[in-house]
Amino acid sequence: MNDLVEPAKVGIVYETESPVLYETDNQIAWITLNRPDFNNAQNGQMTYALDDAFQKATKDDAVRCIVLAGNGKHFSAGHDIGTPGRDVLKHFDNRLMVPPHINKPAAELLYTREQEQYLGMCRRWRDIPKPTIAMVQGACVAGGLMLAWVCDLIVASEDAFFQDPVNRMGIPGVEYFAHAFELPPRVAMEFLLLGERMSAERAEQFGMVNRIVARDQLRQETAKMAAKLVAQPRLGNWLTKQAVHHVEELRGKRAAMDAQYHMHHFAHAQNDLVAGNSIAGLDATKMAAANKADAGEN
Numbered sequence: 669m670n671d672l673v674e675p676a677k678v679g680i681v682y683e684t685e686s687p688v689l690y691e692t693d694n695q696i697a698w699i700t701l702n703r704p705d706f707n708n709a710q711n712g713q714m715t716y717a718l719d720d721a722f723q724k725a726t727k728d729d730a731v732r733c734i735v736l737a738g739n740g741k742h743f744s745a746g747h748d749i750g751t752p753g754r755d756v757l758k759h760f761d762n763r764l765m766v767p768p769h770i771n772k773p774a775a776e777l778l779y780t781r782e783q784e785q786y787l788g789m790c791r792r793w794r795d796i797p798k799p800t801i802a803m804v805q806g807a808c809v810a811g812g813l814m815l816a817w818v819c820d821l822i823v824a825s826e827d828a829f830f831q832d833p834v835n836r837m838g839i840p841g842v843e844y845f846a847h848a849f850e851l852p853p854r855v856a857m858e859f860l861l862l863g864e865r866m867s868a869e870r871a872e873q874f875g876m877v878n879r880i881v882a883r884d885q886l887r888q889e890t891a892k893m894a895a896k897l898v899a900q901p902r903l904g905n906w907l908t909k910q911a912v913h914h915v916e917e918l919r920g921k922r923a924a925m926d927a928q929y930h931m932h933h934f935a936h937a938q939n940d941l942v943a944g945n946s947i948a949g950l951d952a953t954k955m956a957a958a959n960k961a962d963a964g965e966n
């Protein structure tokens with residue numbers, strides 16, 4: 669039985685060959701999302717470059733702390749849903765025990781891709797045995813949240829804001845469903861149902877952000893925190909991460925994420941059935957315009 673399909677042919681135009689930058693300084697690896705012209709929208713090219721960078725930092729004994737940053741005005745506007753470099757239908761060398769997605773029919777294609785590129789990758793990155801800090805400025809939206817949340821600590825600039833507006837697409841949150849672990853349930857409910865922006869200040873009140881600093885001090889203050897982590901015992905850092913993760917697991921984080929992943933994909937499939945498009949025909953421009961209008965911006 670041949671239940672595979674012919675992969676679709678799509679044109680992809682990458683604006684850069686370096687969607688992620690990597691540098692080390694004083695035993696800190698600085699990993700920087702580098703699609704500033706597209707607010708660091710995450711395409712597959714970036715995801716795999718990010719995985720390469722995390723692998724490199726993990727395997728290099730000279731690196732004792734990792735900072736994840738975003739180049740430009742915003743940390744990340746989320747998954748790429750509309751740049752010329754959108755590459756949902758491109759095959760990459762999968763890093764997890766997941767088959768190729770591009771030759772799978774109907775809902776199986778996206779289900780397979782997002783297990784590999786979103787949920788699976790994020791879980792792997794969360795488990796990196798070295799301390800990680802997300803350094804967040806500007807927008808940290810939808811898929812951007814996933815990248816910040818997999819880090820152990822979050823340092824945000826005063827102008828940073830957080831948002832998951834995908835309920836507008838009929839989808840119950842992005843693929844890495846940490847919302848109700850990052851925020852108290854009723855606040856997570858509001859965050860998801862209304863899909864509004866949450867300021868860094870409000871996020872800090874709930875413990876979603878560790879520290880807020882002035883924009884022009886962001887790198888300096890993050891570097892200071894990273895230097896402290898570098899000075900802590902390597903094994904202590906790793907064990908501490910696992911101890912906190914274990915508490916999250918006892919609270920059911922993995923099971924909650926697995927359950928939501930399937931709701932997320934039921935929603936993608938419903939969108940496809942109703943509108944012929946897994947994200948309800950909403951592209952980046954329409955989503956950004958709606959987000960700005962909702963936030964009272966022009």
Ligand code: ZN
Pocket residue numbers: 782843932936
């Ligand atoms: Zn999805």
